[in-house]
Amino acid sequence: MKTENTFALVTGASSGIGLEISKSLAKRGYNLVLTARSEDKLKLLANEVSKKYGVKVKVFPCDLSEKNAPESIFKFCKSNQFVVSILVNNAGFANPDKFHRTSMEDEERFIRVLGISVIALTKLFIDQMINNKYGRIMIVSSVAAYAPPSVIQSLYGPIKTFMNRFSESLNTSYNYIGITSTAVCPGYTVTNFHTASGVQDEMDRVPKFLKKDAKTIAEQAVHATLEGKKVCVPTLTWKIIVFLIKVLPNSIFSIASKAMAPGRYDK
Numbered sequence: 001m002k003t004e005n006t007f008a009l010v011t012g013a014s015s016g017i018g019l020e021i022s023k024s025l026a027k028r029g030y031n032l033v034l035t036a037r038s039e040d041k042l043k044l045l046a047n048e049v050s051k052k053y054g055v056k057v058k059v060f061p062c063d064l065s066e067k068n069a070p071e072s073i074f075k076f077c078k079s080n081q082f083v084v085s086i087l088v089n090n091a092g093f094a095n096p097d098k099f100h101r102t103s104m105e106d107e108e109r110f111i112r113v114l115g116i117s118v119i120a121l122t123k124l125f126i127d128q129m130i131n132n133k134y135g136r137i138m139i140v141s142s143v144a145a146y147a148p149p150s151v152i153q154s155l156y157g158p159i160k161t162f163m164n165r166f167s168e169s170l171n172t173s174y175n176y177i178g179i180t181s182t183a184v185c186p187g188y189t190v191t192n193f194h195t196a197s198g199v200q201d202e203m204d205r206v207p208k209f210l211k212k213d214a215k216t217i218a219e220q221a222v223h224a225t226l227e228g229k230k231v232c233v234p235t236l237t238w239k240i241i242v243f244l245i246k247v248l249p250n251s252i253f254s255i256a257s258k259a260m261a262p263g264r265y266d267k
């Protein structure tokens with residue numbers, strides 16, 4: 001659904017997968033509302049894509065670890081009469097330490113950005129989608145939703161599994177009126193994520209063939225979302241790996257994970 005006042009809202013648009021998703025949507029002619037904390041990066045991106053693709057691009061910088069952030073994004077859209085027909089919940093990071101070394105505040109911030117804000121934004125924008133009988137929701141989850149848990153980032157896999165289940169629930173409840181939710185589950189992707197999350201050393205040790213570029217991930221994610229697919233595991237490599245995770249015993253996968261992602265599974 002594209003009109004002058006319809007927009008795709010992208011969280012975590014300042015870098016990595018979110019930045020490439022924004023470009024991919026703009027290329028397809030969608031107006032954008034971009035959000036993340038880094039205002040400068042958002043403005044640069046807005047300038048680039050609005051010039052290149054002739055779409056409207058608005059930026060709304062905010063920190064999704066703050067309780068009121070989803071409401072302020074919603075108010076910004078509402079006061080400008082933007083109708084959000086595509087909601088991309090992408091912002092994310094991870095706490096690098098073992099569970100006993102992170103503070104409860106660290107975990108709360110993490111759950112707010114990767115979990116609560118996703119639910120809050122969906123809740124705020126879904127009424128418009130119901131009224132218009134159309135909505136595309138993307139939740140950028142991860143292969144971690146299926147993989148064996150690692151010894152660091154204890155809550156990362158669990159919150160991504162939760163998000164996949166939340167996405168399934170949205171499909172069950174709203175597919176019949178034209179609203180779909182796509183859980184996008186990338187494997188290792190070369191972005192700022194690992195540096196920002198303090199695990200770049202571990203990422204450097206992952207074999208090259210497992211690391212994909214953000215543009216490829218974003219293209220496949222956007223295509224699947226617009227098509228209304230329920231789950232998207234971008235790239236053939238990671239589709240095969242997720243298939244194997246589902247059919248092989250967990251113990252085999254834990255051994256393979258130790259070999260392929262050293263540092264994440266060492267005690």
Ligand SMILES: NC(=O)c1ccc[n+]([C@@H]2O[C@H](COP(=O)([O-])OP(=O)(O)OC[C@H]3O[C@@H](n4cnc5c(N)ncnc54)[C@H](OP(=O)(O)O)[C@@H]3O)[C@@H](O)[C@H]2O)c1
Nearest residue numbers: 012014015016017036037038064091092142189191192193
């Ligand atoms: N990279 C991977 O290997 C990989 C694999 C599977 C899934 N994912 C998922 O993909 C998504 C995007 O990550 P990425 O790899 O593209 O990493 P990235 O390059 O670090 O981008 C993360 C984005 O989230 C934003 N963000 C982080 N904390 C925020 C906060 N408190 N409030 C608002 N925005 C915040 C960042 O912007 P600011 O810093 O400007 O706020 C940035 O735009 C995440 O959900 C991640 O879990 C990544």
